[in-house]
Amino acid sequence: MTPTVRPVIRRLLMITARVEFPTTWPWSDIQARRPSVHRARARYVLLPSFGMGVIRELVISVAGSAVFLVLVWVLSRTARQATVLVVTRLLGLDLEQSFKDAAHVADDLRAELARAKWVTVLTSRGNDLQRDVFAGTLRAGSEGTKRVRILLPDPDAVGPPDWIDVREAEAVTFDHAYQGGMLRLHIRQNISYVAAHIASGRIEMRLYNQPHVARIVLTDRVAYLTRYEDIRHGQLSPVKKYRRGDMYDYLCRSVALTWDHARRPAGTP
Secondary structure (H helix, E strand, O other), rough: OOOOHHHHHHHHHHHHHOOOOOOOOOOOOHHHHHHHHHHHHHHHHHHHHHHHHHHHHHHHHHHHHHHHHHHHHHHHHHHHHHHHHHHHHHOOOOOEEEEEEEHHHHHHHHHHHOOOOOEEOOOOHHHHHOHHHHHHHHHHHHHOOOOEEEEOOOOOOOOOOOOOHHHHOOOOHOOOOOOHHHHHHHHHHHHHHOOOOOOOEEEEEEEEEOOEEEEEEOOOOOOEEEEEOOOOHHHHHOEEEEEEOOHHHHHHHHHHHHHHEOOOOOOOO
16 A cells, blocks of 8 residues: 555545444434425415415305395385486486386376376276276366376277277287177276266366277376287286476377367267
């Protein structure tokens, strides 16, 4: 061994003697470090779970708000009417309110009739004139405190076409009781009913001969339009309420022309 190599070997032996090799593998140290590894993994797992929780809560909140608004819309007639009023005003339309049918418009119509200075009604069968909604109007007309005009179909008009028969042919498709002249009989009964209220001259009645397409109720403030359909009674059809405007003027003109060409029933002033 050369003098140069001998010091290097001695150095390596000294280093080797200082190294202490463990007799067992340090599993305890590895196990002690495992929780930190699990915690690191948990952070990666919890991040997606947290995001899904936020999204789920957001969806539930939005769905709950939507359900609440739908319930308010369905249950609150005032809210629906307010919405219709705002939209029609923005669009420059004279539609004030829309009602599902005669039952839903009854209270509003009764209030308008009570405050009206004059009332004109064009109707088909006319059974609504015997209901509570028009009771106050007919009473006021009989007492001479309000001017009331009523237009009913002429049961003795000479055709063809016979418009009462035409309407009855429509009605029998959804109400089998209307056949064999039933509609004409009802009209005659309602003519007699109105005639009994004509005393002071403040109630007038005329009989028209034209298609039965709508019921129109006019006052000095508003107009109510019910379009008759060939699938259901007029009492079940939607009702539109118009304030003074183009549609109001059109309905007034239509009723005025009908009145001018209708005849006065025999035996009435």
